[in-house]
Amino acid sequence: MKTSTFLAAVTAFAGTAAAESMAKLRELKIDTWARQHEAGAYDIDRYQATAATSCVNGKAGEYQCSNVDLKGFLRHQDMGSSTRKGNDIWGWTAPNGREFATVGQTDGTAFVELLSDGSLVYLGRLPTQTTSSSWRDMKVIGNHVYIGSEASNHGLQVFDLTKLLDIDPSSPKVFSTTSDLTAIYKGFGSSHNIVAHEETNMIYAVGTAASAGCRGGLFMVNVTNPASPVKAGCLSAGGYVHDAQCVIYKGPDTRYTGKEICFNFNEDTLDIVDVTSKSSPKTLSSKTYNGASYTHQGWLLDSSMKYLLLDDELDEYYGNGKASNKKTTTYIVDISSLTAPTFSGIYQSPATSIDHNQYVVKGLSYQSNYGSGLRIVDVSSIPSKPDGSGLKQVGFFDCYPEDDSYGGRAEFTGSWSVYPFFKSGYVLLNSIERGVFSLKYTGAGAAFASE
Numbered sequence: 001m002k003t004s005t006f007l008a009a010v011t012a013f014a015g016t017a018a019a020e021s022m023a024k025l026r027e028l029k030i031d032t033w034a035r036q037h038e039a040g041a042y043d044i045d046r047y048q049a050t051a052a053t054s055c056v057n058g059k060a061g062e063y064q065c066s067n068v069d070l071k072g073f074l075r076h077q078d079m080g081s082s083t084r085k086g087n088d089i090w091g092w093t094a095p096n097g098r099e100f101a102t103v104g105q106t107d108g109t110a111f112v113e114l115l116s117d118g119s120l121v122y123l124g125r126l127p128t129q130t131t132s133s134s135w136r137d138m139k140v141i142g143n144h145v146y147i148g149s150e151a152s153n154h155g156l157q158v159f160d161l162t163k164l165l166d167i168d169p170s171s172p173k174v175f176s177t178t179s180d181l182t183a184i185y186k187g188f189g190s191s192h193n194i195v196a197h198e199e200t201n202m203i204y205a206v207g208t209a210a211s212a213g214c215r216g217g218l219f220m221v222n223v224t225n226p227a228s229p230v231k232a233g234c235l236s237a238g239g240y241v242h243d244a245q246c247v248i249y250k251g252p253d254t255r256y257t258g259k260e261i262c263f264n265f266n267e268d269t270l271d272i273v274d275v276t277s278k279s280s281p282k283t284l285s286s287k288t289y290n291g292a293s294y295t296h297q298g299w300l301l302d303s304s305m306k307y308l309l310l311d312d313e314l315d316e317y318y319g320n321g322k323a324s325n326k327k328t329t330t331y332i333v334d335i336s337s338l339t340a341p342t343f344s345g346i347y348q349s350p351a352t353s354i355d356h357n358q359y360v361v362k363g364l365s366y367q368s369n370y371g372s373g374l375r376i377v378d379v380s381s382i383p384s385k386p387d388g389s390g391l392k393q394v395g396f397f398d399c400y401p402e403d404d405s406y407g408g409r410a411e412f413t414g415s416w417s418v419y420p421f422f423k424s425g426y427v428l429l430n431s432i433e434r435g436v437f438s439l440k441y442t443g444a445g446a447a448f449a450s451e
Contacts, residue, residue, distance in 0.1 A: 019268035019292050020314055022192065022207065022216075022240060028317070032412045033085075033134060033432075041413075041433045042084045047075055052118065055442070060397070064404060067395035067443030068374065071118025071426060075435040079103060079110035080125045080172065088137045089430035091419045092145065092161050099422050100164055102145050103436050104136040109147055109157075110436075111164050118426050118438045123164050124173035129154045129184065139196035139203070144182060144226045146203050148191035156185035156194070156205065158226050185229040188212035188219050197246040200260055202232065206241040216240035218262065220278050233278030238264060238271045238286065243297040246275065251305030253338045256284075261338065263308060265295045270310060272338045289331060289343045291321015298333075299360045307344075307382050308333040309365060311355040316410040322346050326410045328355045328369050330377070332388050345387035349375055351396075352408035357417040362449050364394070364441075366420040366427060372408055373399040373415045374429050376441055395443045399431045425450025 040046060050073045055065035063070065076084040088104035091114075101120075103110040108127040112120050126147070128136070133151035140146070140161070147157040159175070160182050167173055177184075192207025195218075205212075205219040212219055218235035235241075246262040256274060261284075264271040269288045275281045288295075293314035301307040310331040315323035323329040328349035335341045353372035358365050363380035374397045381390025398404065400414030412432075419428045425446070429437040441449065 020294050021267065022242065025294055025314065029134070029412045036413060036433070044077055044084065047434045049073070049075060049078070055397075062401050064398040064401065065396060067441060068376070068397040069440045069442060070397070070437060071440050072114070072120040072438030073435060074112060074120045074122055076105055078435065079105070079112065079122050080174065081105040081107055081110065083107045083132055085134070086416060086430045086432050086435065087135060088417045089419050089428055089436065090138050090140055090145070091422055091428065092140045092143070093422065094162070094165060095143070098165070099424060099426070100161065101419065101428050101436065102138045102140070102147075103430055104138060104416075106134050106136065107132045109136065109138060109145075112436060113164070113169070114422065114424070114426055114428070114438060116424070118440055120436065120438050121169045122172050123167045123169060124175060126157065126159055126175045126180070127177055129157055129177050135192055137192070137194045139194045141196050141198050141201060141203070141223060142226070144223070146194055146196065146223065148194045148205055150190045150192055153189040154191075155189060156191070156203065156221065156229065157181055158183040158185065158223070158229065160226070182226050183229060185221060187221065187229075187231045188214075191219070193243050195244045195246060197260070199248050202246070203229070204244060204246060204262065206244060218244065218264070218273070218275065218281070220275070233281065235273060235275065235281040237283055238266050238273070241266055241271075242295065245299055247300065247305065249305060250303065252336045256338055263298065263300070265297050265310065267295055268292045269295060270298070270308075270333060270341065272335070272341065284338045285341055287341050287343070291315045291323055291329075293318055293320045296355070297357050299358055299365070301360055301379060301382055302363075306334065306336050307386065308335050309358060309360065309379065311358055313354060313356065316354045322348070326352045328353045328367070328372065328375070330355065330358070330365070330367070332382060332386060334386055345389070347377060347388045347391040350393060351375065352410060353414070354410050354412065356415070359418065359420055361420050362445070362451070364445055364449050366418050368415045368418040368429060371400045371403045371411055371414040373397050374418055374427065374439060376443070378445065394445065395441050397429065397437070397439050399429060399434060399437055423450060
C-alpha cells in the first residue's frame with residue numbers, strides 16, 4: 001500500500017477507506033485456508049471424479065450453472081499434487097493447434113491437454129523450485145511458460161512446453177527442476193504474480209520480495225532468449241504492484257501511440273505507466289476510487305483501449321463503498337486520457353462473492369469469483385453506457401456448492417482463476433479445493449466469443 005502524502009490526500013479526497021496491504025490480505029487468506037484444511041477441504045478423495053455433464057435446469061451434476069456445460073474435470077490429486085490445493089492457471093496453444101493448460105498448485109505446476117471434446121488429460125508436472133506456497137503464477141510467451149511463486153528463493157522457472165507434445169498420457173512425467181528447465185532465473189527470489197507481454201518478450205514479475213530491490217513493483221525481465229533471461233529494469237516509484245496488463249498502446253490518447261503502457265493494480269490505485277524505456281519508466285497517472293480496499297486485477301475492455309475493467313479483492317469482504325451489499329463489484333474505468341482516467345460506473349453480480357481474476361474476450365468478461373465460480377458478463381454495452389447500466393450476466397458455473405445453501409459468501413474459497421483464450425472456445429477454471437474444470441459457454445455470443 002502506498003504511504004506518500006500525495007496519495008493519502010488523493011484517497012481522503014475520494015472519500016475512500018484506507019486500503020489494506022498485501023501482508024494483511026495474505027493473513028486473511030492463510031487464516032481461511034487453515035480453517036478449510038482443518039475441515040478436510042483438501043483431503044484425498046474428498047471430491048468425486050466427474051464426467052462431462054450438460055447444464056440442465058440450472059444444474060450440471062452437483063454444480064449450479066446457467067448456459068455453461070461441464071466438459072471435463074481433473075482433481076488436483078489426479079494431477080499429481082500431494083497438497084491437493086490449486087491456484088492460478090494459464091494456457092498454451094502449440095504450433096500444431098493442440099491446446100494445453102499449465103495448472104498452478106501449491107506444490108508445483110501440472111500440465112494438462114485439452115482434447116477436441118473438451119475432456120482433459122494429465123501429462124505430468126513440474127515441482128516447485130523450493131518449497132510449497134499457496135501462491136504460484138505462470139504466463140506463456142511463445143513456447144515457454146514462466147513460473148513464479150511466493151515460495152522463498154523460488155526464482156523464475158522457464159520451461160519449454162514443447163516437451164509435452166510427445167508424452168504418453170498413460171505415463172505422466174514428473175519433470176526435473178534442474179535438467180528439464182530451459183533456465184532458472186534468480187534475479188529475484190519470491191514473486192506474487194507474473195505478467196507477460198508477448199509483443200515485447202517481456203516478463204514483469206510483481207510483488208517481489210524486498211531483497212529484489214524493486215519495492216514489489218514491476219521487475220522487468222527480457223526473455224527474448226528464454227535460455228538466458230536478462231533484467232531490463234525496475235519500476236519502484238509506485239510501490240507494490242499486485243498485477244498488471246501491458247500493451248503496445250493504440251488507444252485514443254495519441255500522445256502515447258506506439259508506446260509500451262502497463263496498467264498496474266497497486267493495492268489502492270490504478271497506476272498507468274509508460275515502460276517504453278525500461279531504464280526510466282514514467283508513471284502517467286495514479287487513481288483511486290470510492291471503496292478502494294485492495295485493488296487487485298483488471299483487463300482492457302477491447303482493442304480500442306478506451307475502457308478498462310477493475311476488480312477489488314476486499315471491498316466485498318469488508319462491505320466497503322458500492323460493495324456494501326457484498327455482491328461482486330466490477331469497476332469501469334474510462335482511460336481515454338492516460339494521464340487523467342476516470343471511474344465511470346460499476347457492475348454488480350447477482351451473487352454474493354469476492355472477485356479475483358477476469359479476462360475479456362470479444363465483449364464477454366470471464367470472471368473467476370471465488371465462491372460463485374465462473375461468471376460470464378456481457379460488457380459490450382460499455383462504450384454506449386459507461387455507467388455500467390447495460391451490463392448483464394449471461395452465464396455461470398458455480399464450482400463451490402458448499403455455500404449454495406447460504407446464497408453465497410464473501411470468502412476466499414472456490415475458484416482462483418480462469419483461462420478463456422483458446423480458439424476452441426473451451427474455458428478452463430482452476431479451483432482451490434477441487435481441481436481444474438473444462439467448461440463451454442452456450443449462451444448469447446458464444447459463437448463469436450471463440451472465433
